[in-house]
């Protein structure tokens with residue numbers, strides 16, 4: 001039955017969200033406040049609402065207003081904690097439209113518009129990398145291409161890394177799918193990689209011990225000229241190398257590996273080259289920072305998260321391959337109820353993905369970027385990196401605070417004093433007070449405070465006030 005109150009309910013929800021956005025942005029609320037789960041469940045009347053039903057009108061309005069109080073305020077300019085976007089409000093409308101239309105496009109017929117937009121966004125990313133886009137089914141002129149790029153959008157970068165490694169495995173060892181792993185396969189991963197890569201090796205049954213760390217310099221960047229010796233040693237020990245991973249950029253401090261040099265070594269040794277650009281894909285689209293990803297076009301696969309630096313609501317990520325056949329052949333299972341010969345004007349995305357049913361991830365990405373325009377997007381990405389660099393310069397001249405490295409993206413690490421435990425205590429107090437929300441990380445064998453300057457409204461004054469607050473807390477904690 002159609003909810004006859006839909007229009008007025010939707011209007012109430014939008015009004016509440018608009019007010020929320022306004023209040024979050026002008027700092028009327030704490031950026032973070034964490035009551036217990038018990039209190040939240042009680043305050044929201046979850047159990048009585050489930051029992052009584054009829055979540056509409058004032059009941060809905062009250063619930064939404066209460067719910068909004070329990071949220072972490074991502075739109076607050078002092079949200080600087082994690083690599084999760086501050087979504088563009090227009091992109092959030094994409095989530096809303098997707099939720100109602102529910103065009104779960106495992107197969108084309110389940111969501112022609114959602115599939116078309118996903119494929120268009122994949123082509124947009126392929127072109128930015130420097131690869132050939134997928135010819136669009138139904139286009140009046142069919143280009144005669146032997147090979148071109150391909151991709152699929154996934155629910156997050158972790159799943160995208162997993163998908164890329166499945167594609168690498170099927171390309172390098174096609175018989176593994178049926179026969180299973182042989183136990184002698186290794187993947188070379190930078191120390192500073194996101195944990196999802198090591199987890200992927202475990203999930204694929206390759207054995208975590210077969211995830212080999214690549215030698216790195218003191219900042220954690222891969223040293224490419226150490227790779228040939230490592231490859232030789234591994235081969236001598238009877239290992240087969242499935243893939244080498246480059247970070248663009250690493251998770252902790254946001255540094256980019258020298259992709260062009262790693263790629264050349266992969267090419268020479270015929271090893272799959274995977275680039276994890278989940279966080280750092282912004283450099284692919286910004287001419288100013290493109291040098292950081294030089295050589296990315298020589299990768300076999302790239303992971304790109306739109307829900308990090310592209311102002312897209314979670315989740316919206318992509319795995320992209322230089323040769324579409326590698327993704328099309330990655331999964332060789334059958335699902336006869338979905339996959340059968342059929343004439344259709346589009347293509348089925350489920351052939352390329354871990355997921356079967358999937359939401360309109362491309363729609364959210366498209367609406368977020370289309371709201372800003374490419375120029376607006378580039379200005380945003382560039383301004384966040386510049387602010388991190390400016391903040392590091394400000395810290396450089398303070399004698400009680402230090403940065404471990406000059407930022408290359410919007411990630412800024414620093415610490416006050418040398419005591420690891422003290423950094424954790426400071427963050428704990430900051431979060432308890434709720435006026436700033438930052439994270440911490442392990443890096444260079446020490447604990448650092450960490451800001452991800454992802455909010456478009458954060459300024460240098462916010463960072464200066466954060467440092468003022470940190471000094472105050474440090475003094476209160478004593479020596």
Ligand SMILES: Cc1ncc(COP(=O)(O)O)c(C=O)c1O
Nearest residue numbers: 083156157158194251276278279
């Ligand atoms: C470099 C890198 N890769 C992958 C991921 C995982 O992405 P997701 O959280 O979308 O699964 C992250 C998350 O921060 C990351 O920084």
